[in-house]
Amino acid sequence: MRHTISVLVENRFGVLARVAGLFSGRGYNIDSLCVGETDDPTISRMTIVTNGDNRIIEQIEKQLNKLIDVIKVMDVTKEDHVKRELVLIKVAADEGQRARVIEIVEIFRGKIIDVSPKTMTVEITGDEGKINGITEMLKPFGIKELVRTGKVAVVRGEK
């Protein structure tokens, strides 16, 4: 099963390498990884989407906790949470197709952020279902490039 693990780490040189090395060294997969500073500039948050049965996920959590620079590990999958990802899609679209692309983007509440004679670039934020939906719809036009940030997640409510 897929799990989204949220990890608070010291915002220090080399921490990402330690976390990434832990996954590769023990044969765990990283589906996506997203790192950024928190409101406290000495702390970064890593959001890691990974795959595995319960035993593997438990090991991943424990191994992450063992790293000295890791402050807190939380498997947000176990909680009621929201996940988002930002995706930029450069799609082939000449004058004749522009209107149809705009229509699709509007339905998915995305934005057109760049246009050239032969392409349009779309910005879309959402969960996996939405991202998959729009990419399916845009595929027939010809997707030239697709860039994803990786997922970030937050637990709902006060927790």
Place this chain on the structure above:
Amino acid sequence: MKYTGAQILIEALIREGADTIFGYPGGVLLPIFDVLYDAKINFILVRHEQGAAHAADGYSRSTNRVGVCMATSGPGATNLITGIATAYMDSIPMVVITGQVPTTMIGNDAFQEADIIGITRPIVKHSYLLKNVADISRVVKEAFWIANTGRPGPVLIDIPKDISTAVMTNPKYPQKVDIRSYNPTCLGHPMQIKKAVSAIASSKKPVIYSGGGIMSSNAAEELQKFVDITGIPVTSTLLGLGGFPGTDPLFLGMLGMHGTKYANYAISNADLVIAIGARFDDRVTGKIDEFAPAATIIHIDIDPSSISKNVLVHIPIVGDAKHILQQMNKEATPPKINEWIEQIEQWKKDCPLGYKKGGKLKPQFVIEKIYEVTGGNAIITTEVGQNQMWAAQYYKFDYPKSFLSSGGLGTMGYGFPAAIGAQVANPDMVVFDIAGDGSFQMNIQELATAIQYNLPVNVAILNNHNLGMVRQWQELFFNKRYSYTSMAVQPDFVKVAEAYGAEGIRVETEADVVPALKRAIISKKPVVLDFWVEEEENVFPMVPAGASLTQMLEGMA
């Protein structure tokens, strides 16, 4: 007052209680070596950096202190790696200091630059690259703290040359460590303790399976008390030897691949296994699905990630073994296990450890005599292979930290430099490295170190003229196709010893064993004992890799 980074580093080490550094110099370390020239700290100049790492490890394993080793950037640092990995696998505290090229040159493929932080990342508990002279004292304090608390392990500090030459006024040495992300659990959860105590009280066939954690947490006394209260028999891992007296009637010897039959029968028939500071390694469990199939498993370990990693644990207790045993000893009651103890006694009678006498000198006989002559009052290190297993089987370890052996990594070449480290830390103890002829040659150069620092370590080579353990596997599992395991060319170890200024004695008969051992013990010099033993002797019992613990191959029949 103004101080250089190098001065601060050495001062910080001394403040952490370091009295010895095992190491080797090099370009980027020159400022530090200049401080060492008249510092109040011993420096042991080894002959290969691997020796420095193993010596620091042996120093740690034989004491409650943290061994320190040091090497220069590039090749010096990479030469430490086997020693760091050895310590990491066995959870041995160690502080490793490596020189690094100046910060301005890092990343430029400078002369003797190696990304040692990157290279060692998977084999250290933690590491630091110093980038500011003001961080040195704090980092050293943290390094010792991290190395020797929680699940211990090696911590590496990489110090660029310009940081050791940088100057600062009035450096502060912190009194306390404050790492918000590192707070190892110490006490066991009271609920879990209650559960364990009640499982123990109602058990009929309990066994304690103890490991190196007994040594790490200094819990031997508490374990003894726990056994006194409960009467439960004890089997031990390789690294656990000495954690419970080898001469105690309730001791079953080592379990696992080369464990005693009765230990393996006991664990396989147990209804309760109490694992303390052990990690269910595959050399211990054999086929994992058939390990202690009927048992409830209590697992006491400081490292949460060890729990349920290989074997599903029913009652986990995370914390320090010493504290948890103290907690348990307050509440534990003895289970009714007379029949179980009788059964175990019967197994002990029916299938004792033993070897065929007669023919050439037997390696097991040599170990028995080392035990008799030292009365068990010695520090024994081993190399890896048959020598290691025979030492574990035939020497009775009564004292914690008296048996030093590379378990997890299985590093040939460990024993001799580790013996040197142990001798430095325990100048009055008799120290023996029980060696194979192959392994000893991996760090034989450290004879010079032993001579230079007047360290009277003894090496007992069980010389079978073969890479014996591999040869054994070829005999048993590869149709006796002895592919590159015969050491056709071998130095004359007696002459090698003499060339270094040590004593060498060759022994080929039983009658000569004890006199040679006695000579070694009274000699003030290092002594290399070259025991020419039966070449095709095998280690038995043996559970083939991946088989169940009840499927033991025999040698005696």
